[in-house]
Amino acid sequence: MMPIMPWTDKIYAKNPDFVSREVAGEFILIPIRRQLNEVNSLYVLNETGGVLWNRIDGKRSAREIIEDFSKEFDVTREQIEKDFNSLIEDLLSIRAIEEAPS
Amino acid sequence: MIGQKRLALLPERFPLACQWEITCRCNLRCIMCYTDCFNRPVKIRAELSTDEVLRIMDELADAGTLELCLTGGEPLARADFFDIYGHAKAKGFLITLFTNGTLITEEIADRFAALPPYRIEISLHGLMEHTFEEVTRGNGSHQRCMSAIQMLLDRKLPLLLKTTAMTVNKDEVLAIKRYVNGLGGVGYKLGEEMRPTLEGSDAPGQWALSDEELRELNLQDPALWDEACARQARAGTLTCVSGQRSFHIDAYGQLQLCSGNRRQSYDLRQGSFLEGFYNHLPGFACQWKASPTLQLIQPSATHV
Numbered sequence A: 001m002m003p004i005m006p007w008t009d010k011i012y013a014k015n016p017d018f019v020s021r022e023v024a025g026e027f028i029l030i031p032i033r034r035q036l037n038e039v040n041s042l043y044v045l046n047e048t049g050g051v052l053w054n055r056i057d058g059k060r061s062a063r064e065i066i067e068d069f070s071k072e073f074d075v076t077r078e079q080i081e082k083d084f085n086s087l088i089e090d091l092l093s094i095r096a097i098e099e100a101p102s
Numbered sequence B: 001m002i003g004q005k006r007l008a009l010l011p012e013r014f015p016l017a018c019q020w021e022i023t024c025r026c027n028l029r030c031i032m033c034y035t036d037c038f039n040r041p042v043k044i045r046a047e048l049s050t051d052e053v054l055r056i057m058d059e060l061a062d063a064g065t066l067e068l069c070l071t072g073g074e075p076l077a078r079a080d081f082f083d084i085y086g087h088a089k090a091k092g093f094l095i096t097l098f099t100n101g102t103l104i105t106e107e108i109a110d111r112f113a114a115l116p117p118y119r120i121e122i123s124l125h126g127l128m129e130h131t132f133e134e135v136t137r138g139n140g141s142h143q144r145c146m147s148a149i150q151m152l153l154d155r156k157l158p159l160l161l162k163t164t165a166m167t168v169n170k171d172e173v174l175a176i177k178r179y180v181n182g183l184g185g186v187g188y189k190l191g192e193e194m195r196p197t198l199e200g201s202d203a204p205g206q207w208a209l210s211d212e213e214l215r216e217l218n219l220q221d222p223a224l225w226d227e228a229c230a231r232q233a234r235a236g237t238l239t240c241v242s243g244q245r246s247f248h249i250d251a252y253g254q255l256q257l258c259s260g261n262r263r264q265s266y267d268l269r270q271g272s273f274l275e276g277f278y279n280h281l282p283g284f285a286c287q288w289k290a291s292p293t294l295q296l297i298q299p300s301a302t303h304v
Helices: A047-055 A062-072 A076-094 B043-047 B051-063 B081-090 B106-113 B129-136 B141-154 B170-183 B201-208 B211-219 B222-234 B273-283
Strands: A011-014 A019-021 A028-031 A043-047 A097-100 B002-006 B018-023 B067-071 B095-098 B119-123 B159-164 B189-190 B248-249 B254-256
Touching: A028 A047, A043 A062, A047 A062, A047 A076, A047 B248, A062 A076, A076 A097, A097 B018, B018 B273, B043 B254, B051 B273, B067 B081, B081 B095, B106 B141, B119 B141, B129 B141, B129 B189, B159 B170, B211 B222, B254 B273
Parallel strands: B018 B067, B018 B248, B067 B095, B095 B119, B119 B159, B159 B189
Antiparallel strands: A011 A097, A019 A028, A028 A043, A043 B002, B248 B254
């Protein structure tokens, strides 16, 4: 049986069919293609979500992103891991990101 | 993360929504059209180039503009339309396209299906060919428009059809509305306003319905009557909000309060959008704008 890889070891890549924009201080994701379910919906990310979205690059693992983030911002590693996990699940559910081959 | 249709919190002044008349070019010569007077070579040559449109569009995106209405003239009459549209999509604008529909082919419909706009609005002037083409003065335009509607419906694109009520089509308005309602999921809008041309001629007004004719028309349909009553109720209480969260850009790069008020402009070929929106637009005159010191009843802002 294959061991299950912890989510923090995974690498995620953005779906290029989502555009991120900052509008009046809000960080939003906009799906631009038909095959996405809610093509006319906006997805609003909080400040932490916006910073994390910008760091998802298809190269670094979630663990590396979390480590960098916790060094730069005054937040516990546990808290950022929890927030990032929740964000990743949300982004996967709307297909804004996908797991990249490691 | 929240999925939503609209942003909740915006400052009182913010450049959220742009209506951009990207050309006065058009393949039709509609009798009531206010831009057709500029549909001639010397004016067309003065319109924004592709590079200029894209540069200004980038400035809008950087400023936070989200809603972008591309209108004309006929936007699809620009040879570079899909360069502009594709760029706007890549920048994340929510795009509404105003079109006469007659230039839409299967290939163009496929392109819209792949990169869907927020909405496409098509002017449907009449159900009967002779009525439609009495307005457009274009042979075959009725058939092409109806085909376009079907192509967009086949691809499940968000569509709204609209009619300007005029002397030449007033007897078909209710039939058009019934037809649109029967399409399912397609919006309908009836316009009553006839604007002077961009050169200042009142010629389009000759096709306008009188108040009594409009009342007679609206009385025949409960939804139209409700809308007319709501407009009446709002009259006298509205002030104009153009320039607050919305603005207009014409085919030559002039930033204005709205398409119905072009008395003052800021030239986006010469200056930046941020400078124009924040430092010039607030000072532009509008007869419907509320005076900061006057709390009396204001006239209806019918030009918005």
